[in-house]
Amino acid sequence: MANSNIPLLTGATLFTSTTVGATAIAISAASTVIYELELDNTANAAATFMRMHNTGTVTPGTTTPDSLIMIPASTKVTMVIPGGWTFGTALTITAGSSATLATTTAPSSAFAVKIVYV
Numbered sequence: 001m002a003n004s005n006i007p008l009l010t011g012a013t014l015f016t017s018t019t020v021g022a023t024a025i026a027i028s029a030a031s032t033v034i035y036e037l038e039l040d041n042t043a044n045a046a047a048t049f050m051r052m053h054n055t056g057t058v059t060p061g062t063t064t065p066d067s068l069i070m071i072p073a074s075t076k077v078t079m080v081i082p083g084g085w086t087f088g089t090a091l092t093i094t095a096g097s098s099a100t101l102a103t104t105t106a107p108s109s110a111f112a113v114k115i116v117y118v
């Protein structure tokens with residue numbers, strides 16, 4: 001499945017991707033408020049680290065993320081954020097097999113992400 005953005009209720013959008021890796025994926029080019037994340041690392045025997053950037057221009061391995069989320073091996077994590085998590089400029093994501101900034105190695109298997117945002 002390729003990346004997709006699906007309109008939801010009252011201006012909310014559901015971003016989905018089954019191929020999040022070291023290549024930057026621009027989710028929104030404007031101010032973004034996240035209300036839910038579903039991070040599916042069940043296909044990987046090692047932890048995956050998702051990087052969230054408050055910019056539309058990301059160079060994997062160089063651009064410092066604004067947030068780093070570790071998803072344990074073989075797990076799916078759902079985070080509901082009732083008050084929203086604001087990225088004031090834009091939202092771009094990448095994922096890697098290490099927490100180090102210089103990592104440009106994608107997870108070894110599919111890493112799926114769903115994000116509900118406005």
